[in-house]
Amino acid sequence: MYRDHTCGALRSNDIGKQVTLSGWVHKTRDKGFVVWADLRDRYGIVQLVFDAERTDASLLEKARHLGREYVVRAKGEVIERASKNPQMPTGDIEVLVRELEVLNTSKTPPFTIADDTDGGEDLRMKYRYLDIRRNVVKDNLIFRSKVAIEVRKYLSEEGFIEVETPYLIKSTPEGARDFVVPSRMNPGQFYALPQSPQTFKQLLMVGGLDKYFQIVKCFRDEDLRADRQPEFTQIDCEMAFVEQEDILSTFEGLTRHLLQEIKGVTVDAFPRMTYDEAMAKYGNDKPDIRFGMEFGHLNEVAQHKDFQVFNAAELVVGIAVPGGASYTRKELDKLIDWVKRPQVGAKGMVYVKCNPDGSFKSSVDKFYDQEDLAQWAQITGARAGDIVFVLSGERNATRSQLSALRMEMAQRLGLRKADEFAPLWVVDFPLLELDGETGHYHAMHHPFTAPKPGQLELLETDPAAVRANAYDLVLNGNEIGGGSIRIHDRETQATMFRHLGFTPEEAKAQFGFLMDAFQYGAPPHGGIAFGLDRLVAILGGQETIRDFIAFPKNNSGRDVMIDAPAPIDAEQLKELQLKLDR
Template identity: 75%
Template sequence: MYRSHTNGELRMENAGQEVTLAGWVQKSRDKRFMIWVDLRDRYGITQLIFDEERTEASVIEKAKTLGREFVIQVKGTVIEREAKNKNIPTGDIELLVHELEILNEASLPPFTIEDETDGGEDIRMKYRYLDIRRNPVKNNLIFRHKVTQEVRNYLSNQDFIEVETPYLIKSTPEGARDFIVPSRMNQGEFYALPQSPQTFKQLLMVGGMDKYFQIVKCFRDEDLRADRQPEFTQIDCELAFIEQEDILRIFEGMTRHLLEKINNVKVGSFPRMTFEHAMKTYGNDKPDIRFGMEFGELNAVAQHKEFKVFNSAELVVGIAVPGGASYTRKEIDKLIDWVKRPQVGALGMVYVKCNEDGSYKSSVDKFYDQEDLAAWAEATGAKAGDLICVLSGPANKTRAQLSALRMELAERLGLRKSDEFAPLWVVDFPLLEWDEDTERYHAMHHPFTSPKTEDIALLDSEPGKVRANAYDLVLNGNEIGGGSIRIHDKEVQALMFKHLGFSEEEAKEQFGFLMNAFEYGAPPHGGLAFGLDRLVAILGGQETIRDFIAFPKNNSGRDVMINAPAAVANEVLEELSIASKPSED
């Protein structure tokens, strides 16, 4: 038996007991006649004491050789600690060691394995197995486990069945790029890794499973943005004989369940917002509603003077920054520089200070009088002491730029509190979106999303106005889940393929198996998938998903710990009928 107790378990009631502990040496302090060692495992830290008067000399000598991260086993007596440590649960006791066995020596770690470490992100990712020993990472992984357990409990109690679907599937042209896997047994042909189990979960509904879920790995070979991973985990769900309202009710219930069980936070019914309203009011389809700064459109009150920048713009729009009138000119100039960065792309920013005496001071006083600026304040909801920030230009682009500024200002003002939770549903997404590069419509979600029944007639005449039976669940400015009611009628599905530019032959080649299944009685069905990594991070009070993944990739999609991806031998490529790399000889 390597241990009778863990290192986070012993208390004063254990005093006098003979116990066996095992773990890693956190640190050692040699005071010549006495040695103290902090012994760590997943459960906590126990202080060990080696005393010349009470511990054999041979054990003392062995203790003097201990280094950081040595793996050891000790046997001894639990005693009351003279200098108690109230910062750890075991701080009232220590273990007087009688026997010490070094199970494994350790090299000096490349960074300090403590809560506050001296290791940078790159080195910690390279030695991730050491980083996991630190409490912040360890606790994040335990937290993720608790969330997934609560998800399984909730869904199982709602009669969902967990079913595994294949990882080696067929590549499809919709969505992001697939990761491709060559088949040795079928020369010249390839599997794809799934971007989601979409078609399989629909087939499970055709198969009568009624309520399915799966906590599943998904893969997308897309250009990585900040805090994106090429492989990610979904809570994937599908239900039969349901309508949109049923799905919103069930998964709103699951989110409330998680907030209460994990965060001890109770929330009421989630507000609902149309996609159109979200874009117009917040500039994006996943608005953070923990704070205000809603958009105020200013075309009607800003395009009647000689200011050509506004007069030529498709949209003039602003937000009111609470307390921003106190910003110095230097601080405002820094904000202007911020919006002009390539990542945001604005050409400039107009501002108005709403003074405490009711007057206004703007960067465009040459063109607008006090009455004009008062109208801007009314449109943006600005009060005395606020700063109005105004952008202009093409509507969609300008809204996105102002949305980025809104989020940046909220961060600076401390309005995005990690212990506050503001969920909402965004509904009525467009079914299709126009792609300038291919000059055709693409499915905003995927080609199996059902259009609103009342909008189907618009598919031929005004496809851009067709709304989808789709919905996203947003939490604190992040999309944590999304889904739709699916098309279950083969005629409507064929019509959808037609408007997405598929010929009948192409549709049959790519999705014939699903169309064939619909021939045998597909029930009305729909579903939703949560991004588990993002959900766990937000519930954990953070927005960096990498901190909640055991072995994440870096921003280049590389695993620097195992050095993947990596080249493979030419013989392997030849066996797969893939051209091998030319020899360097």
């Protein structure tokens, strides 16, 4: 027996017990006549003690040669600790060791296995298996497991069936770039790794499995950032014989369940907001509603004077920042430099201080009087002591810039609280987006999304006006889930493909299997997919997903631990009938 107790389990009521423990040597302290060793496993740390009075001399000498991260088995008696440690759950006891076996030695780790490690991110990524021994990462992975278990529990109780769908599928031209896999048995042909199980879950609805879910790996060959990986995990769901309201109700239930079971938080209201309203009020389609600073539209009150910057702008818009009237000129100059960074892209920023005495001081006093500035304050909701920041320019770009500034100011003011959760449904997205470079429309979600009821005919006359029967679930300014009611008949799907620029031949070659299936009694259906990595990170109080993934890639899409991707040898290339230009 390697152990009959874990290292974090022993307490004062275990005093007198004979126990067997196994784990890693966290650290040792040698005082000559006594050696202490902290033994660690994933459950906690317990102190082992070897002393000259009660320990065999050879065993004491063996203890002196224990190194950090040695794997050992220890047998002994639980005794009361003379110098208790209230910071440790096991701090009232220690184990007087009678037998010690070194199960494996260890090289000195390249960084300290501790919460506050001395290892940089690159080093810890290279030795991720050591990083996982740290409580910070270990607890995140345990937390992720708990979330996944609760997801399965809720969906199973709601009658959903878990079904695995293929990983080797057909490449399609929609969405991000595919990862492709050459087929040795079909030379010159390739599988693609799925960006989502979209068409398969729709086929399951045709097959009569009216409630499907899967916690599934998906793959996208696209540029990376802190909350994006080339392989990621979705909670993928689909339901038949449903309308949008049925899906929103079901997955509000899932979200409430997770918040209650994982965080002990009760959330009653899931506000709903149209896409157009979200863009107008917050400048993006995944607004963080934990705080205010809604956009105030100033065109009507700012374009009647001689300030040509505003007069030439498509949009003049501002936000009121609480307490900002106290900002110094130096602080304001730094904020102006912040919005002018390439990552934000504004050309400048106008500000209006709302002084405590009711007067206003702005960077454009030359052009606007106190009455004008009072209107700006009223429209943005600014109060005495606040400051109004105003940006202008092309509509979409200006919205994006002010949205970035809003989030930055909320972060600086401590308004983005990790322990506060504000879910929101964003609905009625545009069905199509116009590509400015090609002049062609493409699907905002995917080509299987149904238009809102009664709007199909608009595709012929005003495609940009058609709203999608689609919805996103936003939590704390992050999209955690998105889905739609699907097209379920062949004719409507063919019409959609035509408006997306597919010829009938191209549509049949790419999606003929799905359109054929629609001829065999496809039910009305719809679904949603949650990003598990992002959801877990947000529930865990963070926005970076990497620490909640056991073996993540870096920002270049590389696994530095196993050194992948990597070249393959000439024999493999020959078998696959591939030739690389060197």
